[in-house]
Amino acid sequence: xxxxxxxxxxxxxxxxxxxxxxxxxxxxxxxxxxxxxxxxxxxxxxxxxxxxxxxxxxxxxxxxxxxxxxxxxxxxxxxxxxxxxxxxxxx
Amino acid sequence: xxxxxxxxxxxxxxxxxxxxxxxxxxxxxxxxxxxxxxxxxxxxxxxxxxxxxxxxxxxxxxxxxxxxxxxxxxxxxxxxxxxxxxxxxxxxxxxxxxxxxxxxxxxxxxxxxxxxxxxxxxxxxxxxxxxxxxxxxxxxxxxxxxxxxxxxxxxxxxxxxxxxxxxxxxxxxxxxxxxxxxxxxxxxxxxxxxxxxxxxxxxxxxxxxxxxxxxxxxxxxxxxxxxxxxxxxxxxxxxxxxxxxxxxxxxxxxxxxxxxxxxxxxxxxxxxxxxxxxxxxxxxxxxxxxxxxxxxxxxxxxxxxxxxxxxxxxxxxxxxxxxxxxxxxxxxxxxxxxxxxxxxxxxxxxxxxxxxxxxxxxxxxxxxxxxxxxxxxxxxxxxxxxxxxxxxxxxxxxxxxxxxxxxxxxxxxxxxxxxxxxxxxxxxxxxxxxxxxxxxxxxxxxxxxxxxxxxxxxxxxxxxxxxxxxxxxxxxxxxxxxxxxxxxxxxxxxxxxxxxxxxxxxxxxxxxxxxxxxxxxxxxxxxxxxxxxxxxxxxxxxxxxxxxxxxxxxxxxxxxxxxxxxxxxxxxxxxxxxxxxxxxxxxxxxxxxxxxxxxxxxxxxxxxxxxxxxxxxxxxxxxxxxxxxxxxxxxxxxxxxxxxxxxxxxxxxxxxxxxxxxxxxxxxxxxxxxxxxxxxxxxxxxxxxxxxxxxxxxxxxxxxxxxxxxxxxxxxxxxxxxxxxxxxxxxxxxxxxxxxxxxxxxxxxxxxxxxxxxxxxxxxxxxxxxxxxxxxxxxxxxxxxxxxxxxxxxxxxxxx
Numbered sequence: 038x039x040x041x042x043x044x045x046x047x048x049x050x051x052x053x054x055x056x057x058x059x060x061x062x063x064x065x066x067x068x069x070x071x072x073x074x075x076x077x078x079x080x081x082x083x084x085x086x087x088x089x090x091x092x093x094x095x096x097x098x099x100x101x102x103x104x105x106x107x108x109x110x111x112x113x114x115x116x117x118x119x120x121x122x123x124x125x126x127x128x
Numbered sequence: 129x130x131x132x133x134x135x136x137x138x139x140x141x142x143x144x145x146x147x148x149x150x151x152x153x154x155x156x157x158x159x160x161x162x163x164x165x166x167x168x169x170x171x172x173x174x175x176x177x178x179x180x181x182x183x184x185x186x187x188x189x190x191x192x193x194x195x196x197x198x199x200x201x202x203x204x205x206x207x208x209x210x211x212x213x214x215x216x217x218x219x220x221x222x223x224x225x226x227x228x229x230x231x232x233x234x235x236x237x238x239x240x241x242x243x244x245x246x247x248x249x250x251x252x253x254x255x256x257x258x259x260x261x262x263x264x265x266x267x268x269x270x271x272x273x274x275x276x277x278x279x280x281x282x283x284x285x286x287x288x289x290x291x292x293x294x295x296x297x298x299x300x301x302x303x304x305x306x307x308x309x310x311x312x313x314x315x316x317x318x319x320x321x322x323x324x325x326x327x328x329x330x331x332x333x334x335x336x337x338x339x340x341x342x343x344x345x346x347x348x349x350x351x352x353x354x355x356x357x358x359x360x361x362x363x364x365x366x367x368x369x370x371x372x373x374x375x376x377x378x379x380x381x382x383x384x385x386x387x388x389x390x391x392x393x394x395x396x397x398x399x400x401x402x403x404x405x406x407x408x409x410x411x412x413x414x415x416x417x418x419x420x421x422x423x424x425x426x427x428x429x430x431x432x433x434x435x436x437x438x439x440x441x442x443x444x445x446x447x448x449x450x451x452x453x454x455x456x457x458x459x460x461x462x463x464x465x466x467x468x469x470x471x472x473x474x475x476x477x478x479x480x481x482x483x484x485x486x487x488x489x490x491x492x493x494x495x496x497x498x499x500x501x502x503x504x505x506x507x508x509x510x511x512x513x514x515x516x517x518x519x520x521x522x523x524x525x526x527x528x529x530x531x532x533x534x535x536x537x538x539x540x541x542x543x544x545x546x547x548x549x550x551x552x553x554x555x556x557x558x559x560x561x562x563x564x565x566x567x568x569x570x571x572x573x574x575x576x577x578x579x580x581x582x583x584x585x586x587x588x589x590x591x592x593x594x595x596x597x598x599x600x601x602x603x604x605x606x607x608x609x610x611x612x613x614x615x616x617x618x619x620x621x622x623x624x625x626x627x628x629x630x631x632x633x634x635x636x637x638x639x640x641x642x643x644x645x646x647x648x649x650x651x652x653x654x655x656x657x658x659x660x661x662x663x664x665x666x667x668x669x670x671x672x673x674x675x676x677x678x679x680x681x682x683x684x685x686x687x688x689x690x691x692x693x694x695x696x697x698x699x700x701x702x703x704x705x706x707x708x709x710x711x712x713x714x715x716x717x718x719x720x721x722x723x724x725x726x727x728x729x730x731x732x733x734x735x736x737x738x739x740x741x742x743x744x745x746x747x748x749x750x751x752x753x754x755x756x757x758x759x760x761x762x763x764x765x766x767x768x769x770x771x772x773x774x775x776x777x778x779x780x781x782x783x784x785x786x787x788x789x790x791x792x793x794x795x796x797x798x799x800x801x802x803x804x805x806x807x808x809x810x811x812x813x814x815x816x817x818x819x820x821x822x823x824x825x826x827x828x829x830x831x832x833x834x835x836x837x838x839x840x841x842x843x844x845x846x847x848x849x850x851x852x853x854x855x856x857x858x859x860x861x862x863x864x865x866x867x868x869x870x871x872x873x874x875x876x877x878x879x880x881x882x883x884x885x886x887x888x889x890x891x892x893x894x895x896x897x898x899x900x901x902x903x904x905x906x907x908x909x910x911x912x913x914x915x916x917x918x919x920x921x922x923x924x925x926x927x928x
Binding site for chain 2: 060061062063064065066067068069070071072073074075076079087088090091093094095096097098100101103104105106107109112113116121122123124125126127128
């Protein structure tokens with residue numbers, strides 16, 4: 038792990054378990070901002086990042102995490118600053 | 129409240145034109161009969177008003193009547209209709225048409241028209257056409273233009289009938305100008321330079337997305353600055369070359385902005401007070417038109433340009449200056465452009481001064497940018513005195529014209545008309561100064577200004593359609609026009625580059641330096657990323673660079689560009705996504721297999737879908753929908769002791785993840801606890817007390833308890849909040865501020881240990897609770913001391 042970076046609590050957390058959700062029927066979540074990566078290692082790296090990690094608040098799989106509401110622009114700015122070139126997909 | 133004035137475009141005036149005929153009933157009977165007389169002769173005076181209106185309406189629609197009328201028109205009227213026909217639309221801006229008509233048909237020298245209205249004398253020929261009923265004011269009024277009592281500016285006039293089929297376009301008599309045989313050191317704007325300017329401007333506006341306007345209808349300075357920065361047109365003083373000094377284009381960003389608006393390529397949204405790209409205009413197609421066709425578009429746009437002026441002197445006063453409407457500058461531009469079309473020899477050099485004098489001779493007695501001096505004969509003057517007064521008036525008029533209008537004409541020629549590639553300039557042979565005193569039309573200038581009177585109508589009429597209806601012309605074959613160097617610089621040869629190639633390189637590279645023939649761009653990771661984000665494909669990027677390159681792409685450049693494009697594919701930020709959550713993977717798979725849901729699997733229990741809530745409700749027993757923007761749900765209830773409860777009915781996808789950043793999970797699935805350890809851990813990861821409190825506030829039903837806020841500050845090592853606290857031997861709890869005392873008194877689990885508040889910063893404590901209260905306060909970061917907190921002595925006491 039790079040100097041100055043510590044693991045985000047979400048980084049080590051497993052994907053949200055059904056027990057936590059206790060859903061009886063499908064639930065639609067709208068207006069979410071997702072970070073999608075091609076490799077799990079890249080998502081791990083982002084979750085461990087001191088600036089971006091705290092803004093990723095849920096992990097849906099090894100490749101997808103959800104950005105905290107209201108922080109999409111901030112995440113985009115940090116990703117660019119960190120040297121990433123994310124594809125922006127407007128749904 | 130916005131003071132912005134809405135100015136309709138000519139398209140909008142044209143759409144409203146049919147209403148003009150309905151306004152006939154608003155005119156008085158004498159006016160209507162006078163108009164009818166033009167069509168049906170003296171019989172008109174025998175008609176009543178209603179019959180005259182019906183006659184007029186019938187005549188407007190009757191081709192035979194229109195043809196018959198056209199045969200009997202005066203030459204000035206025929207020319208007026210011809211000028212309308214050249215515009216290819218039945219409406220025209222009043223200022224432009226009025227001065228064009230006056231230029232073609234100047235009034236006699238001793239004509240005393242509108243003595244009291246020196247501001248509107250140039251409307252004289254246009255008013256004749258209005259009175260005869262050939263044209264109508266688009267504002268629905270029927271007064272003469274330039275009326276003394278009317279300060280209202282009529283923006284546009286329109287034709288009452290379709291005269292275009294019966295009016296021929298013929299070149300008017302040339303101006304009496306003498307060509308200059310020789311020109312020294314001519315300068316001209318190269319086509320490539322012009323294309324680069326226009327293309328880079330288009331892409332800069334596209335990137336900026338919108339240009340803001342002020343409440344007065346002017347361009348907002350921050351937007352102009354941003355646009356200028358994107359364009360790299362800083363025009364810093366002292367850095368301009370000699371050519372820029374001789375051919376300046378001040379406020380170039382405003383100029384091109386106005387030009388694109390006037391060309392209908394940008395649209396002003398008055399309600400939103402912003403300017404955006406006109407969605408109906410195909411700007412790229414316009415920029416790829418042959419240069420002579422483009423020149424017509426830009427010349428016409430320049431004529432109608434607003435919010436920009438070539439020159440203004442202190443003597444001048446203007447009307448309609450602030451809001452973006454038509455002004456006298458538009459009138460003079462129209463006259464100047466028409467005069468350039470009336471040069472005796474389109475390929476010859478002429479003196480700017482001679483052109484100015486020719487214009488003065490024709491329009492100078494009826495038009496001035498500022499106040500127009502009129503001649504009035506002295507009272508009871510002898511013929512000698514009258515001659516002297518007249519000579520003085522002539523001399524004054526000439527001096528005033530040279531000081532104002534001639535300077536304006538010089539600036540127009542060396543500024544916009546030069547930069548739009550319509551004219552070239554040169555020094556006079558014997559001149560010792562560097563001043564560019566000679567001009568001639570360029571090839572594009574000849575095509576757009578001179579040849580329009582001489583072309584067959586089918587070739588002339590391509591311009592209005594060309595902006596919207598010629599997408600086929602955009603597929604120009606790429607040609608080699610640049611060299612891509614191993615250091616990622618791209619050297620572009622302007623004379624070989626097509627507009628499409630210029631547009632492409634503007635998108636993918638960062639312009640480093642430019643001169644008349646060569647522009648250097650640099651391909652950077654950021655610029656390539658921005659181009660990819662704007663829709664340039666990775667393959668298209670490499671192919672277009674290769675096609676335009678005079679040599680094969682350096683292998684390192686090709687490989688790096690490929691890497692940059694591939695790197696972008698590794699990470700995506702999907703905004704405004706809809707995610708469907710299922711109880712388990714089996715339910716998810718069943719929904720997908722049954723075709724009830726369309727989307728992509730993005731987790732064990734999740735599907736990314738583009739289906740709407742309504743569509744999903746029809747397909748599934750949907751448990752509900754939770755929206756996270758602009759405000760996420762507020763499922764949290766936070767207690768004084770740090771317990772955070774998630775309301776089971778509002779349990780959302782993100783709350784657990786958010787809480788895990790600064791709170792500890794408990795054995796109960798919906799209960800979390802904010803503790804010293806959890807806050808310390810968050811702090812170690814870079815969180816501040818304010819971050820945590822803001823995050824809780826955003827998601828909690830009520831603001832977090834004040835006591836807990838102090839505790840979070842304390843756990844984060846904040847020494848100023850809650851500040852020092854003290855526990856005295858008599859059970860007295862003291863704090864440093866009244867707010868902290870307030871927080872403690874309100875805290876639900878501390879209150880049982882307190883007896884009473886005895887001051888702003890002191891509370892009596894139950895004797896049996898001292899130990900317990902000290903423990904609790906310590907736990908929550910207050911660290912109570914054992915010394916009494918005495919008030920600070922006053923300054924005078926200290927001195928004693």
